[in-house]
Amino acid sequence: MLIGERWRAGSVPPRSLEKYPEFLEACSAQEQVLASSVDDVSKLWWTLTWLEGRPVAELDHGPRVALRADGSVQVSGAEEPAGAGMGIADGDSHEHDVFDEDDDLFPEPAPRA
Secondary structure (H helix, E strand, C coil): CEEEEEEECCCCCCHHHCCCHHHHHHHHHHHHHHCCCECCHHHCEEEEEEECCEEEEEECCCCEEEECCCCCEEEECCCCCCCCCCCCECCCCCCCCHHHHCHHHCCCCCCCC
16 A cells, blocks of 8 residues: 545545546545535545555545446445544534543542532
């Protein structure tokens, strides 16, 4: 795996991806889908890596877009909202809330006698 670059959602992607239009279309489509559930998509970042010479981009806590060996584009992890648990995603889901996972980090003080 080779680490690539990061770019803000909604901005111009790295030049190294220009020769993969289907890949870029899939990234853009995921941003459009998330626009209805995220306050500000531009607060999210894509992280680009290269696996066996093919691009893989992952949006902060959200979907992953990968170019497969056969040239097709695979999108995974799009089930949960981007930024879940980071104060970015809308909704009432607290399944990724760090403070809900371990309530004994901040126990209630003992009553005074």
